[in-house]
Ligand SMILES: NC(=O)c1ccc[n+]([C@@H]2O[C@H](COP(=O)([O-])OP(=O)(O)OC[C@H]3O[C@@H](n4cnc5c(N)ncnc54)[C@H](O)[C@@H]3O)[C@@H](O)[C@H]2O)c1
Ligand SMILES: NC(=O)c1ccc[n+]([C@@H]2O[C@H](COP(=O)([O-])OP(=O)(O)OC[C@H]3O[C@@H](n4cnc5c(N)ncnc54)[C@H](O)[C@@H]3O)[C@@H](O)[C@H]2O)c1
Ligand SMILES: [Zn+2]
Ligand SMILES: [Zn+2]
């Protein structure tokens with residue numbers, strides 16, 4: 097099938113702030129045997145797109161924005177069509193016409209980091225919608241290392257799931273999931289969840305010698321988790337957290353969901369209303385002062401874990417303040433502050449464990465897609481202020497979309513490149 | 516048994532630097548039913564004692580130094596002698612004449628943090644040898660919350676273990692062990708050790724849904740660990756690391772043991788010579804430039820974990836430089852620098868996970884004592900430059916001991932309060 101020669105795209109231009117333009121460019125072509133060309137069915141607009149828009153990320157050449165897409169494969173490089181031992185199965189399996197989602201970075205699935213489960217640090221990793229790789233806000237996009245990068249959607253998806261709900265999979269849902277998983281899976285939280293004292297909980301690694309037996313009692317097993325930041329990623333983190341705890345059959349826990357902006361809290365409450373009441377009952381949605389007060393009153397010196405899903409110093413300091421000694425900060429916020437707001441002494445004094453960085457989206461896909469499908473009543477709604485995806489607009493209206501999203505008049509926006 | 520009225524002690528005085536004095540004070544008495552008085556058989560001099568000595572920790576009143584002891588119980592408060600349901604067993608069991616070691620902080624074993632395994636952040640925790648609790652460099656010491664704090668040594672210890680070797684248990688051996696355990700037990704290292712991709716390795720917490728199966732291959736399972744700092748704690752970390760890996764039957768690994776000071780590297784080599792050759796063969800002892808070069812050449816973008824056992828900015832930055840993306844920094848160094856030398860962007864970019872702070876010594880005791888006894892040929896030697904405890908001197912010579920230890924003319928020093 098010959099593709100049209102022109103490709104409508106959204107580009108950001110350097111020189112002045114917020115210079116977003118809808119333009120015509122040549123349609124991308126296969127440049128490497130591992131490439132795929134994807135027809136973009138819907139493309140997301142994400143908080144991370146705003147970094148360059150707001151002048152926080154310098155660049156010198158215009159580039160195509162966006163890193164969230166659901167698409168349909170329209171062309172495949174020559175590496176596809178045969179299974180090769182040791183290569184990702186998708187090289188043998190992917191066909192023109194297949195529906196796919198893509199993480200916000202490409203990744204090969206063939207390097208050390210991809211194999212051990214950290215594809216966001218793949219040695220071939222490039223960020224879509226950056227100066228290094230044209231983005232997803234386009235009618236067509238080229239996907240490098242496509243057999244490693246893409247995730248093939250199950251052929252039979254529930255009929256009640258709009259296409260654009262899969263937009264959540266490229267970034268914000270796996271990132272929220274990762275933030276929650278990273279916190280709950282840390283050994284310093286395990287005594288609370290599993291009722292076994294440290295260092296006994298490390299028994300998987302260290303054969304247990306002369307242990308004195310656990311001393312954990314029932315009242316120790318009240319898990320406290322704070323979520324700092326209730327933007328789209330924070331809300332995904334909240335839903336993932338509750339889902340993980342339900343699945344792991346954790347009964348006694350409390351979640352402090354914190355954001356200073358009333359509209360963000362209102363949105364979180366609207367989403368919570370769609371969760372099971374027995375899940376939502378564990379959550380309080382709070383502003384910063386309320387959170388400090390409640391956490392002080394209700395926990396033994398702080399939360400076991402804090403998810404930092406903001407990306408500024410005040411959020412990191414709040415995460416620290418809400419944390420108990422030997423607690424865990426799971427930080428997915430993108431930080432631009434030149435200096436870290438905590439120092440070695442403060443980190444030592446509270447025995448802080450913290451994890452930072454980019455979600456390994458490709459590795460999280462199976463969990464995220466499963467979550468999206470199982471929790472589609474909560475996550476997959478589109479349109480209106482009570483939905484995660486607040487509106488789908490024609491990509492031709494991208495300039496307005498960026499403006500309204502940037503000023504928080506609109507929540508999460510999805511572009512339709514074909515409307 | 517009536518105790519003598521005077522107690523010879525080592526005190527540090529404020530006002531000028533390094534003002535160490537051997538003095539006579541009243542012998543401590545039981546102040547609380549949970550107290551014990553311990554006759555100090557040997558007391559250690561530790562790097563942490565030097566913080567105040569060097570003027571890095573302000574204080575206004577003289578206090579008794581030291582936080583490492585092996586001792587014999589000489590008096591017990593009224594809480595002892597009866598087993599009370601829910602209280603630590605030692606309240607029922609400990610007797611005058613028993614040999615004990617103590618962690619560098621007291622802890623109750625009865626609060627939330629003690630029960631979950633983090634006694635160094637016990638709500639009753641006080642540091643021995645600080646303005647808040649008289650230390651161990653004395654003939655007699657008062658141990659608060661003694662049923663929680665003390666560790667009863669097994670009645671039959673190998674005859675070839677000198678008393679002073681147990682000095683290692685109060686601080687440096689558990690701290691080194693903790694540094695190693697915290698690194699190896701982190702989920703981001705687990706794919707290497709267990710051969711299972713992330714996030715599958717989190718399966719203990721998250722029921723496994725729709726996983727794509729592990730992609731880890733044999734050549735991914737080369738564990739690389741750096742130890743930054745080969746002071747007494749670093750050497751204990753090295754021995755513990757090798758022991759844990761042996762016990763866990765990990766075969767393919769490489770340890771980069773790093774210190775800029777030749778004498779420290781020589782000591783590490785001397786200790787390594789006492790390990791099994793097949794263990795020592797995994798280790799290279801290197802200066803900073805050699806370490807950077809080797810790690811760059813031999814690993815995929817860095818070590819899986821780095822133990823930071825120094826406590827300054829250069830060590831933290833080196834730990835970062837030696838680390839692979841999604842690697843783990845286990846930091847036990849005490850940091851006094853006002854600003855953290857890494858920032859949110861650098862931490863994000865490498866997906867750093869890091870843990871900081873004080874070792875939960877009391878919880879590590881069973882593992883540390885077991886290690887000390889099993890590895891007594893390596894750890895328990897006393898005297899000479901090839902031993903961890905380099906010399907035992909009369910406590911009356913403490914002034915010289917501090918001087919020589921501070922200037923690194925002597926390695927680890929132990930005081931005999933009765934010589
Ligand atoms: N690590 C990753 O892979 C990854 C992926 C996607 C997004 N991100 C980052 O995650 C962060 C969140 O993304 P988003 O799209 O939800 O952003 P967003 O800007 O829409 O939401 C951030 C929220 O944090 C709130 N906030 C600000 N200061 C706060 C404070 N001190 N305490 C509590 N809340 C505070 C804001 O009111 C806002 O609602 C961003 O930094 C984004 O760049 C990271
Ligand atoms: N977390 C805890 O519970 C705990 C317990 C005991 C000691 N400590 C701390 O652990 C640290 C180590 O204790 P120690 O007694 O072994 O100290 P030490 O001062 O004897 O040893 C530190 C070593 O680090 C080396 N070093 C300095 N800069 C370095 C760099 N950039 N790279 C590599 N090596 C470097 C020095 O040459 C020295 O050999 C100290 O900060 C101490 O206060 C912490
Ligand atoms: Zn995004
Ligand atoms: Zn890769």
Ligand SMILES: [Zn+2]
Pocket residue numbers: 561562563564582583619686687
């Ligand atoms: Zn010490």
Ligand SMILES: [Zn+2]
Pocket residue numbers: 622623624625626627628629630634636637638639
């Ligand atoms: Zn306690």
